[in-house]
Structure formats: structure tokens, C-alpha cells
Amino acid sequence: MAPPAEGSTSEPFEDYSPVLNFVIWVLTGYATIFISLRLWGKHHRGRRLWWDDYLLIASWVALFLGCIFQTVDTGLGFGRSQHSVPVENIEIARLLSTIAGFFLILAAAWSKTSFGLTLLRLTQTDGLLKKLVWFAIWTTNICITGSCIIQWAHCWPLDRVWRQEVPGGKCLPLDLMNGYNMFVAAYSGTIDVMLALLPCKIFWPLMMKRKEKIGITIAMGTGIFAGIASFMKILAxxxxxxxxxxPEHVVVLMALGTAEGAITIVAVCMPVLRTLLMQDSSHLLKSSLLNHIP
Known part of the structure; x- marks a missing residue:
């Protein structure tokens, strides 16, 4: 993801890097808190980690690395008006933004996969719903893998991805790349919304208290916000x-890419944390009642 095209020195100076750093680290911090609580809750209850946990950890690592590369990139001029960026920083800034975008794509893919696996494990669903979740997992990973490949392989030789002045070589048509990336954003957002709404279909027929059904549906429904971020990426x-x-357009795209992965991580953690809180609340209530028995 390259910085905007060069402008003349008469252009006004714009610097959106502080805003970008603030947004991405708030989002990453938010995701860090939730995944830490999820892992602590698993340890507290003596539960072993499963594939959805490992994928979620990998997603968080990718998100964290993406934020680090973005922050380093802003120090080189990313997020500022092109004419204000030192010429010697332009190529390395393009490279770092490409690396950051790559990690954000991985964070989105792995967090969505973890969401699907968590949904399968929590519900033990069978039949059509199970096939639907697996379909969502596989197709999303295939589409996003295509984005990862295009991120690096859309130009040849490879260094032309960040060194646009390299003579010779070829690049894929810009319209083709944009069209595919918009399709992936739209499809990814659709999958987010679908996975967030599936708990309504899965949990409401079960023999559970109404407030428990509402609680777990809302908890897993936070994934809808990841879908909204993905849909907004189409315009970005x-x-x-x-x-x-x-520069504001590039900053918005990077912020939305960060938000998509961070929000999905939070959505995956919500059901486990809610279950832990309910169990702890029940234990505290029982202890309080026992203390008042003569």
C-alpha cells in the first residue's frame, strides 16, 4: 500500500500520522486486553488451549506487528503530505506500508477463522449450519490469501512494488487489483455479519434461559462491527x-484494516469472558448466601 502520489511543494502540509498512531494502538490495546482476559480465563478454569485459541494468538501477533510497522512508517513520513517526506524515505516508507498491510490482512483472516472455530466448538452444531460455517471459513481464507499474494506479487520484479521508479518490469492493471480488493472487502464483511448473526439461529431453539440467549447472542454479535469496518474499506x-x-485516505484505509482484525479478536473473546463472569458471579452469590446461613 503505497503513499499518495507526489504533489507540488505549494501544497499545504498535512500530517495525519499522530491520528493513525492513536487509533491503531487504542484498537490494538483493546484487543490485547480481551485476548489476555480470555487466556487468563482459560487458565483460571483449567481449560486447555484449542485451535481457535492458537489462531487467535497468531492473529493478535499479526495485528501487533502490523501496528509496529505502521508506527515505524509514520516516523519516515507515512501519513504526511508527499512533498513533506524526504526523498530518501519514500521507498522504505512504501515497503513498510506494504509489510504492515500484509500483517493486517493475516490478522483479519486468522481472527475470522478463529471466530468460526469458536462458534463450531461452543455450539457443537451439526448439519447445514456446520457446513455453512466451514464454507465461510474456507472461502474467506481463500479470498484473503489471494489478497496476500497480490499484495506482493502484483509487480515483477518484486522490488517494483515499493520502487516505482525501477525501469522495466510489469504490474497488474490497477483496476484489476482494486476490483479484487473491493470484492474481498465486501465478501469479508458479509462473512463477518453472517457469523455474528448465526448465534441467533443456533442458541434460540436451545433450552436456555432467555437472558442467557440474549447475552451470548449480543456477545458474539459484536462481530458485526468488524463487518462494518470491512464494508467501509470498499470506499477507502x-x-x-x-x-x-x-494522506488522509491512506490513513483511513490502514485504520480500518487495523479495526477489522482488532474488533474480530474482541468478538471471539466475548463468549468465553461472559461464561467466566457468569460462573464467577454464581460462585460469589452462593458464597454470600452460605455466609448468612445460621
């Missing part, structure tokens, strides 16, 4: 590739 991808795109 369009804006960042316009001829006169500004």
Missing part, C-alpha cells in the same frame, strides 16, 4: 487509488 480502497488521493 477506491479513495486511496484516485489520482489525487491525499
Amino acid at each position: 480502497i477506491h479513495n486511496v487509488n484516485r489520482p489525487r488521493a491525499g
Whole structure:
């Protein structure tokens, strides 16, 4: 993901890097708190980690690395007006933004996969719903893997991805890349919404208290916000590739990419944390009642 095209020195100076750093680290911090509580809750209850936990940890690592590369990139001029960036920093800034975007894509893919696996494990669902969740997991990973490949392989030789002045070589048509990335954003957002709504279908027929059904549906339904972030990326991808795109458009795209992975991580953690809180509350209530028995 390259910085905007060069402008003239008469352009006004714009610096959105502080905003980007604030947003991405708040989102990552939020995800860090929730995944830490999830892992602590598993340890507290003596539960072993499963594949969804390992994928969630990998997703958080990718998210964290993506934020680190973005922050380093802002120190080189990413998020500022092109004419204010030192010429010697432009190529390395493009490379770092590409690496950051790559890790954010991985964070989104792995967190969605973890969400699907958590849903399968919590519900023990069979039949059509189980096939639907597996379909969502596989197709999402296939589509996002395509984005990862395009991220690096859309130009040849490879270094032309970040060194646009390299003579010779070829790149995929920009319209083709943009079209595919918009499709992936739309499909990914659709899968987020579908996975967030599936608990309504799965839990409501079960013999559970009404408030428990509402609670777990809302907890897992937070994944809808990841879908919203993914849908917003469609417009952001369009804006960042316009001829006169500004630094604010690139910053918005990177922030939305960070938000998509971070929100999904939080959504995956919510059901486990809710179960832990309910068990602890029940234990405290029983202890309080026992203390008042003569």
C-alpha cells in the first residue's frame, strides 16, 4: 500500500500520522486486553488451549506487528503530505506500508477463522449450519490469501512494488487489483455479519434461559462491527487509488484494516469472558448466601 502520489511543494502540509498512531494502538490495546482476559480465563478454569485459541494468538501477533510497522512508517513520513517526506524515505516508507498491510490482512483472516472455530466448538452444531460455517471459513481464507499474494506479487520484479521508479518490469492493471480488493472487502464483511448473526439461529431453539440467549447472542454479535469496518474499506480502497488521493485516505484505509482484525479478536473473546463472569458471579452469590446461613 503505497503513499499518495507526489504533489507540488505549494501544497499545504498535512500530517495525519499522530491520528493513525492513536487509533491503531487504542484498537490494538483493546484487543490485547480481551485476548489476555480470555487466556487468563482459560487458565483460571483449567481449560486447555484449542485451535481457535492458537489462531487467535497468531492473529493478535499479526495485528501487533502490523501496528509496529505502521508506527515505524509514520516516523519516515507515512501519513504526511508527499512533498513533506524526504526523498530518501519514500521507498522504505512504501515497503513498510506494504509489510504492515500484509500483517493486517493475516490478522483479519486468522481472527475470522478463529471466530468460526469458536462458534463450531461452543455450539457443537451439526448439519447445514456446520457446513455453512466451514464454507465461510474456507472461502474467506481463500479470498484473503489471494489478497496476500497480490499484495506482493502484483509487480515483477518484486522490488517494483515499493520502487516505482525501477525501469522495466510489469504490474497488474490497477483496476484489476482494486476490483479484487473491493470484492474481498465486501465478501469479508458479509462473512463477518453472517457469523455474528448465526448465534441467533443456533442458541434460540436451545433450552436456555432467555437472558442467557440474549447475552451470548449480543456477545458474539459484536462481530458485526468488524463487518462494518470491512464494508467501509470498499470506499477507502477506491479513495486511496484516485489520482489525487491525499494522506488522509491512506490513513483511513490502514485504520480500518487495523479495526477489522482488532474488533474480530474482541468478538471471539466475548463468549468465553461472559461464561467466566457468569460462573464467577454464581460462585460469589452462593458464597454470600452460605455466609448468612445460621
